[in-house]
Amino acid sequence: MSRIYINGIASISPQSEDIFETEPLKEYQDNIIPALNQDYKSMINPMLLRRMSAAVKMGLFSSKKALLDAKIDIPDSILVGTGQGCLKDTENFMVSMLNSEEGLLRPTSFIQSTHNTVGGQIALDLKCTGYNMTYTQNSASFESALLDSILQFKSETEIQNVLVGGVDETSPAFTGFQKLDGQLKQEPVRNTDLLASKTSGSIFSETSSFFILGSEESENSYAELVDVEIINSTEVQNIGKRTEQFLQTNNLSSSDIDVVILGNNGDSRYDSYYHELREKLFAGKVQLAFKHLVGENNSVSAYAFWLASKIMKEKRIPDFIKLNDLNCKEPRKILIYNQYLGKNHGLILLKNLDL
């Protein structure tokens, strides 16, 4: 089978992209945390920018940065994962409609409310007429898009470069509702204390991470994407077995994995899935976490994919993402495992370039 290389990466989140190098960790007290502002005008027409929601401008900006990083002008396909889509425009239109009791409404928010607005706007900006797909499956949204990108390379012979990413934004009322139904923590928790939290719920955030996957290795390559698995629901006691099965289909076993990146989000009800893997299957392995940096959202596993890519290329693992004291000088295989509320489990397997 042909190989798939990660040739360009970009991320917008509550943390700086230079987090490995110089930047200290940003700390937040709120349970809803925004992404860091970017110099959007440097890459997006200011006239268009004014109308763009956070999801669209984050998605477009990080896409363009990933393309620049990979030195690619136009990808062959555009694949987006977004769990909640264009939440802000949806809320705007909903509120106007309800408050006016279905009065005279402006269409702008409505036309920007569809989940594929980000993918459509990227296509429009790049004038890219290629395959364009948007997946929205809760915490398996990015994994769905990533799986489709693997199929792109497998089944479409002309595909050389795929743009794939995950993006989610927050909005005042809709994200606020997630506190009412217990998805958000009821008490304020500092992000850096999230993993030690003993209460239910998590903290929600805005993130966008995009990647260029290519069929050829380049000087800029970070790692190889090997495979992705989506499991909608499984019991805690079976997650180890399911993970091992996934590795077996790739002719590997858990002992081949050097580093595991886990989606612990400090929700006392569901972190047991991660504990199960930490204590059993990956007990002797380097264990990393990331949601204490960037919070939880339905496509945040794309941030973990960004972290994994960076770790592979730079061959170092900062202490502030470690869950245990182990180290690995040159990770060869990294597994990302994430789930949300005990459902929509995703496994992503990467390997380094030297194999």
Place this chain on the structure above:
Amino acid sequence: MKGVAVTGVGIISSIGKDLEETRHSLLKGKSGIGFPQNLKTRHNNLPVGEIALSNSELNALLKLNPKSAYTRATMLGIYAVNQLLDNTDLKNFSSDTGIISGTSVGGIDMTERYFKDFEKDPEKRKFIQAQHPGFSTEMIAEYFGLKNFVSTISTACSSSANAIMMGARMIESGKLKRVIVGGSDCLTKFTLNGFNSLMILSGNECRPFDENRNGLNLGEAAAFILLEADDCIGGKEVLGRLTGYGNANDAFHQTASSENGEGAFLAISKALKKAGISGNEVDYINAHGTGTKNNDLSESIAFRRVFGDEIPAFSSTKSFTGHTLGAAGAAEAVFSLLCIREQEIFPNLNFSTAMKETGLNPVTEVQKVKIDTVLSNSFGFGGNCTSLIFQKDE
């Protein structure tokens, strides 16, 4: 064997609660367009393709747990998948069966209903998560005991066509052996007001491809088909094969289609290429044909570009069902498979005058003709264009 086998279909729309009722309506020219009864809206003068069953009737029919968060799109989806089971000899689905659903607004019907109640009424908060399209697919999966591959595509009006395409690719790549693919969308105040604000809703029954067309009617539907790898078919009847598919982006405007129909042209061309056939092998096109000025012209121009002067017989069945948004591609895939099974073409209602730019005439009466190959188009906001090709099983 060419293409991916379709071994089951299930559908519910304003023209039928099962396959036979659906076909009967299509043959008799009986549209499902009328004024909204179940949807409580101020715009009750706008014609829609509404399914007569109310939410409580659906709840009772499907024996749903009243404590769970079933939105209307979820209930319609479960109903359609139940129909799929009824139409095949299956009692249930094997545990390795995947499901990919397409929907544009998912469970937003409950959000618009309870938006102002969530704060004070804890009972309603189960619907907070239910707004999101993926939740709806999970609920359908849970009802049928499917725990493995569950995913959702939301690309506006091409969502379920894309779900069907993705399902075929999952089978072709060996990632899945069986997958339920399709989609569900219900009428909501959100979409009705949205399309109304765009001023593309007709105050009458829509007239696809007519010179005097003046907009679309919204509709609601759920439709799912079962795709299976060849080594799983066993003795089942193969209703048709998905041999071609293509998706392209118009890259022209967030909502409007380009004047040269570029996205549609590319999608159809890709689908023909994938199927390994030339345009003159297409026997019938189930067009996207919404009835808006913009879509029907752009789509007609794409037909000219692909097929030249030899444009195959075509019609838009949205004149029966209205535009069922994310579900449209799957509903029309079922109609296309019916065309192949019954060797008949369903008409385009409300057509009288060809548009002056292209002079194209859709099929306006039921035609009994040899149908081996059907092209089905679905285009959506964000420039998303998808074409599927179904062929008779050889």
